[in-house]
Amino acid sequence: MEKENRVSITVIRRLPKYYRYLNDLLNKGINRISSQELSKMTGFTASQIRQDLNNFGGFGQQGYGYNVEDLHSQLGKILGLDKVYKSVIAGAGNLGQAIANYRGFQDAGFEVLSLFDKNPKLIGIKIRDIEIRDVDEMESFIKENGIEIGIITTPKESAQMIAEIFERSGIKGIWNFAPADIKVKEDIIVENVYLNESLFALSYFMNNKKDYVRRD
Amino acid sequence: MEKENRVSITVIRRLPKYYRYLNDLLNKGINRISSQELSKMTGFTASQIRQDLNNFGGFGQQGYGYNVEDLHSQLGKILGLDKVYKSVIAGAGNLGQAIANYRGFQDAGFEVLSLFDKNPKLIGIKIRDIEIRDVDEMESFIKENGIEIGIITTPKESAQMIAEIFERSGIKGIWNFAPADIKVKEDIIVENVYLNESLFALSYFMNNKKDYVRRD
DNA sequence: TAGATTGTTAATCGATTAACAATC
């Protein structure tokens, strides 16, 4: 809704972290927090935290700090977590099933309506009430059910083909776990989770410990 | 081996991407590439690519570009992918099983020797030859087998406890999938994969499309 | 040799940190 001049991506990537910490505070029953205390928890500087939050408005109060519940709910709105998103998972292997099973995503408003696979052995099986269907039915399922998010957990060879089905079906966002760059039209948002790249970075840091110990 | 003054983390995080593209080129039988061509493929500027690579040495040749096979192998060495790492997975649910099953990691030299869980129903089962053992045996298993990497795929409530077992056992690097910050002694490298944060970022970008369409 | 492309320095841009007046 804001007509801000586009908040930088590095800021956006920190928001979910703030949100998570605020959630922890909420669960602990703490209802007031200063940027300094948040700094200790998150490792970001207090200055940066205040700067980040002020991209979206002045949520704090001088002399007091931030109200945890309020800030949590504001960040939730900013991140779009006040809505429910319907999603499907393409690829019903272990990773797809792991995501379908994970309560955390459902709790945050991301609902998985179906898994899809081409393996006949999997088709018909249910993961926590969520049926695995034939990938041939995916396009019509997405259209009929107003699915907004498509999740790719297939091998990389199938990723582009799946992405194209998503595109044809009117999907708005793709969460891609395949180690491949998928190409879709510009207004579809693609968020990649490159597990390889994360593992390789771990490997690098392990081999160059001296330089990176206690990095953040 | 290098005694460089510590290459910036943003550079390190791009290396696995270069490595992946070079791997694709290798598989296509292409043996020569310029920074300009790499730029087109990766979306990074040619200038940035040359800068990044020159943190580690001059791998190119004026007037020619880079030899794909050579650069690939150099990056592999830099990332530490020329070694084999022994790892164990704590948490034998879907996510743990997905990782144990994923050939890509084994191919890159990350070998999973065992999964661990506390659920008696899972203990004894094998995932692709990899046995699921009782988490009570984890510490001794790690010590006896010289395990270097511990992977956490448990619910967040158990993550810290698992991390402490890893620490006691002499683990050198932790790949953490639990949405929690784990605290271990400084010289253990921790690489976190926060799936929630990735999903929330997707949600944000979907809700602010106008500003972020065709971001990179 | 002429053309191409690197390696590297300098210029620019953007992000982080510091500082402090405003104010609860």
Add this chain to the structure above:
DNA sequence: TAGATTGTTAATCGATTAACAATC
């Protein structure tokens, strides 16, 4: 009122881009 802490501007730091001489 005194103390605390924000919101915000200015200063610093670091990362990216541009430019070009070196050289294959």
